[in-house]
Amino acid sequence: MWKIINGTTPSPRRTTSEENQDHYGHTTIGDTCLIVAADGAGSQPNSKEGAQYAVEQALKLFETTYHDGGATTENITAFLQNIYDNFHYNYNANVKQYATTIALAIVTPKRWVAAAVGDSFIVVDDTLEYFYTSDDSGEYVNETVFLSAPTLNPAIKHGNSPRFVAAATDGLKNVSVENGTPYLGFWEGIRKMNDSEQLEQLFEQMREQYRLTDDTTIVCAKAGRPA
Secondary structure, eight states, X not given: OEEEEEEEEOOTTSOXXXXXXXXXXXXXXTXXXXXXXXXXXXXXXXXXXXXXXXXXXXXXXXXXXXXXXXXXXXXXXXXXXXXXXXXXXXXXXXXXXXXXXXXXXXXXXXXXXXXXXXXEEEEEEETTEEEEEEEOOXXXXXXXXXXXXXXXXXXXXXXXXOSEEEEEOGGGHHHHEETTEEOHHHHHHHHTOXXXXXXXXXXXXXXXXXXXXXXXXXXXEEESOOO
């Protein structure tokens, strides 16, 4: 039912010894799919681990508990709260050192629901209309919110009959989104890709053109047969 296209590339600014701090994942149970992307905060020493843990928790909790709840706001709210609670319990007093954003979507043939904490984001092609979901409303202007924050206040949206859903980290924003509106041409090109190799080729092209300035990740679910 869902064909997955995904990939990640480190920032061109990184040295060979520096690691990509993005992490992503996906899983499908029956006709219900989860996609998730996370971006560790570059200012924190353990953020790569935090991003990985957040994604792993999302996949685990979805498979054990939340895949039966459907693409509803109630289900994704409880789901994200569980991820948040486990994140804070696991890292406790050191939670800020593991700061990460997270964006995730639950997708079924008839409905989708998406949530974001921080500046990782979701784009949905819903019968030719695109939606953008992101929470980058920190305490100060242009301050990113992280999963390590003392309270959880995600951005959540939902809709019907998705053909294409993508979760991405903020490294892609400057080439794919402007003022909260996705560039339709860019995302239509992503939607038409047949496999992840084509996405990797696009990443390489954008790196050569110096269009990427941060770690960049996309994981997409498109309606159709799996590869």
